[in-house]
């Protein structure tokens with residue numbers, strides 16, 4: 001019998017998924033990744049220049065992958081206009097997208113179609129998860145109904161797998177976001193069954 005800790009540490013990922021995190025500047029993309037990968041929150045983040053890259057292994061409790069490690073390659077893409085046109089260069093091999101807007105600046109949600117346009121065909125052929133960030137800064141009932149209706153329409157139009165409100169500060173729904181995109185990718189690739 002092998003000692004438990006050793007088994008866990010020497011286990012190698014058997015699946016590798018590339019996930020791109022996109023959306024306007026300052027919505028919380030880098031903070032989302034930092035919270036998930038390092039378990040940390042920084043009040044002052046430096047803007048991302050171009051693209052940042054980090055790795056995190058997770059496992060998903062669903063057959064037949066429950067005992068496998070899945071490596072997420074997270075590509076955190078800068079939100080500024082001048083970087084947007086570079087995005088297509090990095091798209092190759094992307095398995096899924098997390099599309100982020102800022103709950104304290106709902107206008108950032110309305111910029112997302114521009115980002116999806118840049119992803120082009122990938123947007124319709126890869127799983128997408130939509131994320132409203134900075135949940136800790138808004139009241140529970142502060143999202144207007146007409147905004148919610150716009151989100152519903154957007155989700156139908158782009159076949160979005162899930163929508164969450166999340167916070168990099170409290171960690172709320174951060175794990176869930178990455179578990180959900182991973183699960184959606186597993187289904188999309190027919191590695192796990194669709195029900």
Ligand code: GDP
Pocket residue numbers: 024025026027028029030031032042043044045046047048079133134135136137166167168169170
């Ligand atoms: P990015 O440009 O989309 O990568 O955004 P950043 O991750 O750099 O975050 C921009 C600013 O928003 C920083 O000052 C962060 O500390 C702050 N921020 C990001 N996510 C959250 C969150 O969930 N809650 C709060 N309160 N602030 C956040």
Ligand code: MG
Pocket residue numbers: 029030031046047048076077078079
């Ligand atoms: Mg950033």
